[in-house]
Amino acid sequence: MNNPVSRRIFFKVSGASAASGALMGAAPVQAAAVWPDRAVAQLAGLRVNVPLPFSYPDATSPCVLLKFGRPVPAGVGPERDIVAYSALCTHMGCPLAYDSAAQTFKCGCHYSQFDPEHGGQMVCGQATTGLPQVQLAVSRDGAIHATGVSGLIYGRVNNIRGA
Numbered sequence: 001m002n003n004p005v006s007r008r009i010f011f012k013v014s015g016a017s018a019a020s021g022a023l024m025g026a027a028p029v030q031a032a033a034v035w036p037d038r039a040v041a042q043l044a045g046l047r048v049n050v051p052l053p054f055s056y057p058d059a060t061s062p063c064v065l066l067k068f069g070r071p072v073p074a075g076v077g078p079e080r081d082i083v084a085y086s087a088l089c090t091h092m093g094c095p096l097a098y099d100s101a102a103q104t105f106k107c108g109c110h111y112s113q114f115d116p117e118h119g120g121q122m123v124c125g126q127a128t129t130g131l132p133q134v135q136l137a138v139s140r141d142g143a144i145h146a147t148g149v150s151g152l153i154y155g156r157v158n159n160i161r162g163a
């Protein structure tokens with residue numbers, strides 16, 4: 001039996017439910033984090049296997065840039081050999097030291113080690129994750145820019161404070 005009143009009420013109610021469901025089920029909109037683009041080194045100033053410290057994305061986040069002299073995964077520059085990582089241990093945030101003989105980052109707190117030639121992966125110790133890797137780009141004038149970080153920097157809920 002055709003009942004136009006019932007059908008109109010049905011559409012009003014179902015439309016209202018769909019609209020409220022969409023509002024209630026929608027994820028809150030958050031502003032996208034904006035990574036600073038910062039020149040951190042010059043190609044001409046790098047030496048193979050000599051670490052270059054810098055801070056990124058802010059002054060409280062120590063990082064280290066390395067040139068290997070041979071291509072490495074995610075390496076940038078003419079030889080695809082330059083990478084950079086957070087210099088904070090992923091276990092409990094202790095500062096890392098670069099051992100140029102072993103070509104690893106070592107943590108003096110609980111002896112975790114990380115391999116910068118292979119994506120910063122953890123190779124031994126208490127840490128359970130690899131190092132956050134700084135994304136790099138090289139401009140035409142030979143400046144190496146930090147443009148982001150993949151992986152969460154130790155001790156943070158967001159890599160960019162306030163994001």
Ligand code: FES
Binds near residue numbers: 125
């Ligand atoms: Fe580095 Fe514990 S803080 S191994």
